[in-house]
Amino acid sequence: MTESPAPALPNATGQRRLLTLLFVDLSGSTAMAEWMEAEHYAAMLAGLRDLYERIVPHHGGVIARIQGDGMLAVFGHPDVREDDGRRATEAALELHAAVRGLRPPGPLPADFRGLTLHSGIHAGIVLVNDGDQMRGRFELLGNAPNIAARLSEAARADEVLASEESLGLQSQFFETGPRFNLQLRGRATPLAAYRVVGRAQVGRRFDASVRRGLSPFVGRESEMLMLQAALARALGGQTLWVGLRAGAGVGKTRLSEEFLRHAEDHADRPCHIHRGYCESYLSAEPLQPFLQMLRSMEGMPEAPPELLAAQQSAPAGRAEALLALLLVLARRTPQLIFIDDLQWADDASLHLLHRLRAACTREGLPLLLLSASRPLPLTELPRAHDDGAEIIELPPLSEGESARAVQQLAPQVDPFIAAEVRRHAGGNPLFIEELCHAAADAGEQLVEGQSSAAWLAALVESRVGRLPPDQARLVRLAAVIGNVIPVWLLEALSGCGEQHPAVRALAGQDFIFPDQSPGHLRFKHGITRDIIYEATGLHERQALHRRISTELAARGGPEGQLHEQLAYHAAAANDWPAAGLHAEAAGDQALAASALDRAKRQFRAALAALEFLPDGEDQGRGRRRRWIAVAQRLGMACVFDASKDDLRVLKHAAVLAHADGDPALVARTEYWLSYVGYALGETRDSLRHARAAVETAQACGDHALLAQLPGTVGQLQAAAANYAEALPMLDLAIARQRTRASKSAVNRIGLSFSLCCRAYVLGDQGHFEQAHEVFAEALAPFDGSGHAVEASIQGWRAAVFLWQGRWAEASASAAVAHRVGAQVRSMFTCAMGQAAGAYGAWMAAADPSALQRVLDATAWLAPRGGGLYNSFNHGWLADILSTQGQVGAARHHVAMALRRGRQQDWIGGAMAYRAAARLAAKVGDTAQARRYLSLARGAGELRNSDHEAAVTALVEAELRLDAGWATALHFARAEFSRMGMTGFLQRTQALS
Known part of the structure; x- marks a missing residue:
């Protein structure tokens, strides 16, 4: 059977390229044109043109057009290079220096201060068409050229402004001002940029990383042991060459530097360490890594004569002199030679490296050669640059190591974003670092493709550019299919199966590899897939998405999976009717499976698709009603995991429902507004929407909705601490839900949640035994199910255990809530x-990690607008911090807990007031401490909470503010005993 070639992608009118653009202009040229003679002005422009045409190509750029005294140059055409941003900046600095040295012809005004440029550098995806006399060598379409021009406009005389997008890590090769945000004309969001002052004393990428701040060094234990064993063998008299090999960003240099530091500090015998590096930049010279080693030996004590000979050698004999020097040194003491980025070594350096190894092996000299390099396509070299070395293939970080790296780089990022970072980075430390920065900027969620800064995209695209054409086409096709690639689909579209040479070559180049699921391939790094997809032309992508949709529909398969895939590809192909239908179906299936994040994502995709449907008179009303229906199902998915964005969608649905005029639609949108607001802790506003839902449902006779509303109103009244009104409504809802629980899963969920709310109200009132009985009934249908309602019930059960002082049981229930919540992404x-x-662990044994864990959990909720009973978190934090004596932080969380009272969330209020009393007592303000204790009693009485009254009495006894402390202690002890509050009862023993 003949292997089919990789597919040809559809042609587009222009090439979609990732380019770095340098826009330069002469400062003050309009004024000069007024006082200069035309001939002199023309001569000056000719001089500028000569500089442009000499300097830009020297740095690997191509001039797109010169217009008057301004120029636009592109870097990355025809081939993208990972250092295009650095090249453009180097060119700008050289141009500025050269122009400062020009003297315009003719007489000059007395106040003339010399010629200067002002420049802007930006990078991004650009559509490149052939140019003409009017448009220049190329026609460049897209935002990137405009932004480069805007940066040039914003730059002052003799100033270079470079966007962070274009430079990224390479900004450390330059002296820059601090990063700042610039609001450019025509751009909605600010642009992060640097003022480039000059070149930094940095030669290699690792030194640039050191200036930026090294990311955490995690894992690599086995590789470090192998390197240490190799060093021990070398110190024992052997000659070895060990090569670290891995793709860009995996951490070869970082591991090498950690090992070299170990060798300097911990080697049993002294060894002389030499460092050198290779680079692809234009400044690279023959024998570069060895000449760097030679220069570092300046002033070497007891230098051999061969050192002076090597330093004074002519270029023709330099390799021989260097070889002689290194052999003499190896005869004296063990040598460790490290060469970084060996894939960029010149032929002379490689030849000298092999000769040195051979000579030391013959003489039995103690030498460890360590090189770090990337794997190169087999088409680039007849044999590998590290051929003959003992190769250590450096794998990506494991899941556990990636988790540690994310935790250290972004300690308060929420677990869902952390999981997305790990999935997208594929264990690449550089990608992990950049995605963590992107997540910190994004706040609530990590958007696919948002982290593809141009400098990082250039790193990936330069690798794609080195692939043979058939492999490059194939990897772009795979990127359009998705991060996970069904083999049958790839073969149907390209004729290339899993064993096709082009597919296997892509696996060897770390692009795609076999997935754990048989019959599927996967991109090794999700960020790589996003970059390749974005760099593929729009028309090419859309044509492929249409073909993929056709193949998927013809193939069939598991219905849920098919809907998700078809929704994605239909939307990408601008087939909005199909996209909306499949996204709705996928959302319904995800909701039924309690996959809340997927359900929300699909319902939002359906709403987006609806915006593109026809808007005639009849179609408009149908589309509006459909939009409202999808938004209501989105509300169902938000019950256990709401955000402010979800609330905004429901508010828009309510506006559409009121415009439609159908009371039933209005009633249900008001209902979902109340429920999502309840989940966000906006109790006061939610009660208003619930009342509106009741009134409208009664007016239009919506008996099904009226049957649901008592439970919702009861939950809202409970959240507002109106327990006298909450319990009758909850009891009514429970009675109705029990009769319907066997009919549907939705009714069983509603019953369990109503029971849960009743249980925590009973617990707050100190009826702990009854509360636990009701919790048991609520949990029975879902215990161990992994359903979102199980997490919610266990969370409230943990809170009641905390009220009761049963710390171990509270921690056990909380662990289930955390684990199941993570599984369903609530x-x-x-x-x-x-x-x-964490608070249970603090109360049980003052766990030192508790504070940070509560802070982290609170930070996770903050971008979503907090959540139901958010005063709990702030109350717990105030309690821990006040006990630790952290006055400022404790006061902050006291204020945050009390602020929640504006939304009638008083669940953490008494705890916050007790913390404030403790702080006042620490500074001897007895009157203020008594006042706060009085407020704590009032906050407990608001909820008719016996356990709060008892704990407030305990704190009053502990602070010993007056002679009545013994009476307070007696009351607390009696109440703790009556309610079975074991942990608190133990605290009273210390006051006896």
Whole structure:
């Protein structure tokens, strides 16, 4: 059977390229044109043109056009290079220096201060068409050229402004001002940029990383042991060459430097360490890594004569002199030679490296050669640059190592974003670092493709550019299919199966590899897939998405998976009717499976697709009603994991429903507004929407909705601490839900949640035994199910255990809430589970990690607008911090807990007031401490909470503010005993 070639992608009218653009202009040229003679002005422009045409190509750029005294140059055409941003900046600095040295012809005004340029550098995807006399050598379409021009406009005389997008890590090769945000004309969001002052004293990428701040060094234990064993063999008299090999960003240099530091500090015998590096930049010279080693030996004590000979050698004999020097040194003492980025070594350096190894081996000299390099395509070299070395293939970080790296780089990022970072980075430390920065900037969520800064995209695209054409086409096709690639689909579109040479070559180049699921391939790094996809032309992508949709529909398969895939590809192909239908179906299936994040994503995709449908009179009303229906199902997916964005969608649905005029639509949108607001802790506003839902449902006779509303109103009244009104409504809802629980899963969920709310109200009132009985009934249908309602029930059960002082049981329930919340991607239950478990650990044994864990959980919820009973978190934090004596932080969380009272969330209020009393007592303000204790009693009475009254009495006894402390202690002890509050009862023993 003949292997089919990789597919040809459809042609587009222009080439979609990732380019770095340098826009330069002469400062003050309009004024000069007024006082200069035309001939002199023309001569000056000719001099500028000569500089442009000499300097830009020297740095690997291509001039797109010269217009008057301004120029636009591109870097990355025809081939993208990972250092295009650096090249453009180097060119700009050289141009500025050269122009400062020009003297315009003719007489000059007395106040003339010399010629200067002002420049802007930006990078991004550009559509490149052939140019003409009017448009220049190329016609460049897209935002990137405009932004480069805007940066040039914003730059002052003799100033270079470079966007962070274009430079990234390479900014460390230059002296720059601080990073700042620039609001450019025509751009909605600010652009991060640097003022480039000059070149830094940095020669290699690792030194640039050191200036930026090294990311955490994690893992690599086995590789470090192998390197240490090799060093021991070398110190024992052997000659070895060990080569570290891995793709860009995997950490070869970082591991090497950690090992070299170990060799300097911990080697049993002294060894002389030499460092050298290779680079692809234009300044690279023959024998570069060895000449760097030679220069570092300046002033070497007891230098051999061969050192002076090597330093004074002519270029023709330099290799021989260097070889003689290194052999003499190896005869004296063991040598460790490290060469970084060996893939860029010149032939002379490689030849000298092999000769040195051979000579030392013959003489039995103690030498360890260590090189770090990337794997190169077999088409580039007849044999590998590190051929003959003992190769250590450096794998990506493991899942656990990636998790440690994310935790250290972004300690408060929420677990869902952390998981997305790990999935997208594929264990590449550089990608992990950049995605963590992107996540910190993004806040609530990590958007696919948002982290593809141009400098990082250039790193990936330069690798794609070195692939043979058939492999490059194939990897772009795979990127359009998705991060996970069904083999049958790839073969149907390209004729290339899993064993096709082009597919296997892509695996060897670390692009794609076999997935754990048989019959599927996967991109090794999700960020690589995003970059390749974005760099593929729009028309090419859309044509492929249409073909993929056709193949998927013809193939069939698991319905849920098919809907998700078809929704994605239909939207990417601008087939909005199909995209909306499949996204709705996929959302419904995800909701039924309790996959809340997927359900929300699909319903939002359906709403986006609806915006592109026809808007005639009849179609418009149908589309509006459909939009409202999808938004209501989105509300169902938000019950256990709401955000402010979700609330905005429901508010828009309410506006559409009121415009439609159908009371039933209005009633249900008001209902979902109340429920999503309840999940966000906006109790006061949610009660208003619930009342509107009741009134409208009664007016239009919506009996099904009226049957649901008592449970919702009861939950809202409970959240507002109106327990006298909450319990009758909850009891009514429970009675109705029990009769319907066997009919549907939705009714069983509603019953369990109503029971859960009743249980925590009973617990707050100190009826702990009854509360636990009701919790048991609520949990029975879902215990161990992994359903979102299980996480919610266990979270509230943990809170009641905390009220009762049963710390170990609280931590156990909280752990289930956290684990299940993470599984169903419910941020609220996941975060509250972590916070409750941490507070239980603090109360049980003053766990030192508890504070940070509660802070982390609170930070996770902050971008979403907090959540239901958010005063719990702030109350717990205030309690821990006040006990530790951290006055400022404790006061902050006291204020945050009390602020929640504006939304009638008083669940953490008494705890916050007790913390404030403790702080006042520490500074001897007895009157203020008594006042706060009085407020704590009032906050407990608001909820009719016996356990709060008892704990407030305990704190009053502990602070010993007056002679009545013994009475307070007696009351607390009696109440703790009556309610079974074991952990608190133990605290009273210390006051006896």
